[in-house]
Amino acid sequence: MFDELRELYQEVILDHGKSPRNFRSIEGARYHAHGYNPMCGDQLEVFVETDDGRITDASFVGKGCAISVASASLMTEMLRGKTVEEARRMFDGFHEMCTTGGDDPLAGFAEEDADRLQVLSGVREFPMRVKCATLAWHTMNAATKGIDEVSTDDGLGAG
Amino acid sequence: MIRTVTFEKAVWADLPYKFEAGTPAIAQSVGLGAAIDYVTGLGLDAIGAHEADLLTYANQRLSSIDGLNLIGTAPGKASVVSFTMDCAHPHDIGTLVDRAGIAIRVGHHCAQPLMDRIGIAAAARASFGLYNTRAEVDRLTEALEGVREFFG
Numbered sequence: 001m002f003d004e005l006r007e008l009y010q011e012v013i014l015d016h017g018k019s020p021r022n023f024r025s026i027e028g029a030r031y032h033a034h035g036y037n038p039m040c041g042d043q044l045e046v047f048v049e050t051d052d053g054r055i056t057d058a059s060f061v062g063k064g065c066a067i068s069v070a071s072a073s074l075m076t077e078m079l080r081g082k083t084v085e086e087a088r089r090m091f092d093g094f095h096e097m098c099t100t101g102g103d104d105p106l107a108g109f110a111e112e113d114a115d116r117l118q119v120l121s122g123v124r125e126f127p128m129r130v131k132c133a134t135l136a137w138h139t140m141n142a143a144t145k146g147i148d149e150v151s152t153d154d155g156l157g158a159g
Numbered sequence: 160m161i162r163t164v165t166f167e168k169a170v171w172a173d174l175p176y177k178f179e180a181g182t183p184a185i186a187q188s189v190g191l192g193a194a195i196d197y198v199t200g201l202g203l204d205a206i207g208a209h210e211a212d213l214l215t216y217a218n219q220r221l222s223s224i225d226g227l228n229l230i231g232t233a234p235g236k237a238s239v240v241s242f243t244m245d246c247a248h249p250h251d252i253g254t255l256v257d258r259a260g261i262a263i264r265v266g267h268h269c270a271q272p273l274m275d276r277i278g279i280a281a282a283a284r285a286s287f288g289l290y291n292t293r294a295e296v297d298r299l300t301e302a303l304e305g306v307r308e309f310f311g
Contacts, residue, residue, distance in 0.1 A: 001305035002255050009251075014310070040250055041267035041274065041281045063280040065248035066310070129254060 008122035008129070009066065012074070017066030022059040022076035031084075035062075035139030036151045037131050042068050046139040048079065048087075055079045055087060058140070065132050067123065072136035074116055084144050090117070091141040098123050098130050206289045210238035213287040213296060220300040226307060230282055239286040241268075244303070246310040249283040255309060259302035261285075261295075 026032075026047035036043050044062025048055055058079040060072045079087050089108075094117050096105035101124055106114040123133040131152040142150035160172040160179050171177040198206065217240050221227055226245035244252060253265035264284045267274045274280060285299055 001302070002258055002309050005255060005258060005309070008254070009309070039266065041271065042250075043280075065250035067251070126254060129250070132250065 008126060010119050010122070012116075012119045013066060013070040016070035016073040020060075020069050020073035022057075022073065023061060024059050025061050026057060026059050029057075029059075031140075031143040033139050033143035033147060034149045035135050035142070036149070037064070037068070037135050038151055039131065040065070040068075042132065042135060044068070044072055044136060044139060046072070046076075046136060046143055048084075048140060048143055050084060053083050053085075055082050055084065060136060060139075064135065065129075067120070067129055068132040068135050071120055071133045074119070075136050075140060078113055078116055079140070088141055088144060091137045093117070094120075094137055095134055097121050098133050201289065209289055210287055213291055213293065214238040214240065216293050217285065217287065217296045217299070220296055221303065224300065224303050224307065226311075227303065230277060230279075237286075238288070239284060241282045241284040243279055243282055244306060244310075247306055249281040251310065252283045252303070252306050255306045256299065256302040259298065259305065261299050261302055263299075 025045065026049050029047035030050045031048040032045065034043065034045050042062070042064035044060050044064060047057075047059045049057040058076040060076055062072070064072070078090070082090065090113065093105045093107075093109060096102040097117060098120065106117055109117070120133045123129045135152055138150050138152060142148075160176045160181055162170040162172050164170075172179075214236070218229060218232065221240060221242060222229055224244075228243045228245070230241040230243065243249065247255075249265035253263055256263055264286075266281050268282065268284060274282070287296075
């Protein structure tokens with residue numbers, strides 16, 4: 001019935017949505033922030049632990065739809081081993097991929113990483129769902145900048 | 160309302176008159192009249208009965224879906240059906256049924272304290288009006304069965 005939605009809900013997304021990885025908090029993590037998606041009511045917390053500027057562990061807890069949970073889960077898996085700087089660049093590329101599409105937004109990333117980010121590119125065709133995919137990344141990005149709380153609210157104020 | 164207008168400048172009337180538009184809402188008044196004629200022509204009782212029938216039918220059809228939880232079943236309620244599904248978040252439900260040509264509302268419905276009270280983060284909600292039909296309730300039911308297959 002919903003075959004054309006398989007592009008949006010790829011198997012990897014359904015899998016991570018149902019069984020999120022790194023779904024736990026990290027006590028005393030180096031970076032930590034709350035992310036809110038006020039239009040949806042989605043909320044999550046992202047934790048990032050580092051050692052000498054390199055991410056040694058990343059995790060999240062919270063509530064959300066299949067897409068936001070899968071995106072958070074995939075993100076925490078990918079961050080390990082990256083420097084904080086690389087993580088932020090990854091946020092930029094991912095964000096561009098989900099929104100404007102840009103000109104090869106994932107250029108310069110390792111093939112394995114680009115492939116994993118690519119899984120969520122289907123949201124670009126669903127403007128209402130872009131924020132679901134980017135919430136965890138926004139939250140991680142804010143955390144590494146010392147911001148405790150981030151909201152994807154675009155000021156429209158609907159509830 | 161203005162006090163004086165020239166090509167060079169405009170001077171507004173004193174408060175509160177400066178915020179009063181000069182032209183009354185003529186088109187809107189005519190439109191409201193036509194709407195009242197339409198609704199009274201059908202009869203409020205008839206509209207109420209139609210909506211109540213759709214609500215009863217929707218409750219009956221939706222409660223047959225495995226893992227679907229109806230929220231709010233008090234007698235005399237308006238013709239809206241709120242629900243959650245064990246297999247999918249309301250936003251995922253919304254995206255799918257949209258593809259089946261059905262628009263529902265999803266999220267916290269500007270009622271976050273109520274969501275907390277019920278113990279959910281979000282809900283899906285279908286509302287019925289005088290223009291809806293039982294066939295559309297059937298279509299919603301089929302789409303929700305499809306959601307269950309998709310995420311189940």
